[in-house]
Amino acid sequence: MLQVQELVKHFGGIRAVDGVSFEVAAGECVALIGPNGAGKSTCFACIAGQYPLTGGRILWNGQALEKLAPAARLRHGVARTFQVAQVFEALTVLQNVQLAVQASRAQNAISAFKPLDRQSVGAARALLDQTGLGASDGEDVANLAYGAKKRLELAIALAAAPRLLLLDEPAAGLAEAERASLMQLVKTLAGQGMAVLYTEHNMDAVAGVADRVLVLIEGRIAAQGSFDAISRDAEVRRLYLGDGLEADGDGADARGAAHA
Numbered sequence: 001m002l003q004v005q006e007l008v009k010h011f012g013g014i015r016a017v018d019g020v021s022f023e024v025a026a027g028e029c030v031a032l033i034g035p036n037g038a039g040k041s042t043c044f045a046c047i048a049g050q051y052p053l054t055g056g057r058i059l060w061n062g063q064a065l066e067k068l069a070p071a072a073r074l075r076h077g078v079a080r081t082f083q084v085a086q087v088f089e090a091l092t093v094l095q096n097v098q099l100a101v102q103a104s105r106a107q108n109a110i111s112a113f114k115p116l117d118r119q120s121v122g123a124a125r126a127l128l129d130q131t132g133l134g135a136s137d138g139e140d141v142a143n144l145a146y147g148a149k150k151r152l153e154l155a156i157a158l159a160a161a162p163r164l165l166l167l168d169e170p171a172a173g174l175a176e177a178e179r180a181s182l183m184q185l186v187k188t189l190a191g192q193g194m195a196v197l198y199t200e201h202n203m204d205a206v207a208g209v210a211d212r213v214l215v216l217i218e219g220r221i222a223a224q225g226s227f228d229a230i231s232r233d234a235e236v237r238r239l240y241l242g243d244g245l246e247a248d249g250d251g252a253d254a255r256g257a258a259h260a
């Protein structure tokens, strides 16, 4: 289980994250939502190790993560994706995932300067099949459609066999149908026992997907609960979702994007 306790991250005078506590259990799919600038990506960076904390604690299965480098956190099963996909454009889809598989086996950071070995092909192909990219294996990443790039980033994260998966806007920029199928894949991963924490602005990627929703506003958790419960929360509606979103209506409105 992930335990975030009184997490604080300030950038000079900016209180990006200002005392945030929550937990994510194995098998749980939790959405972290909130307006742009609320501190969602900063939370992810603190959990995955890109930023040192200003204060607070982060525990994963009882182990303190905050002193560990990102690669060491990855060895403990903590993997993340980024709001803007981080992939090697000059390589093929398969080669990108091969490098990730090899890095995971050697317990190294992923590098485009490592030689590719044949032993990583099988595992890489399995990850491409799992993420719906099996038919795109030979394509250069530079030519890949945006949605396929987001799937590739997920395949790269899965190469580390994570137990905690942090997905920063995994479906950003995708059309509705593609977003729905990607989010079903994310939900399936949680169903297989992974702890999943993700951010998203489109409420159709939260309703029916997240087991629980955390609403982050100005660096603090303003509300948490089921999607239906937070959609009824007057404060959340005023500060983020707006009055266009009716959780107890026919659901049509809940497919809109929240105010960003």
Ligand code: ADP
Pocket: 011, 014, 015, 016, 034, 035, 036, 037, 038, 039, 040, 041, 042, 043
């Ligand atoms: P979100 O992902 O919810 O949109 P962010 O975590 O990216 O929000 O940003 C939260 C706040 O922290 C914003 O005010 C942002 O400008 C600020 N911030 C984020 N990263 C940095 C940084 N590296 N240096 C300075 N300020 C930052």
Ligand code: MG
Pocket: 040, 041, 042, 083, 168
């Ligand atoms: Mg962000």
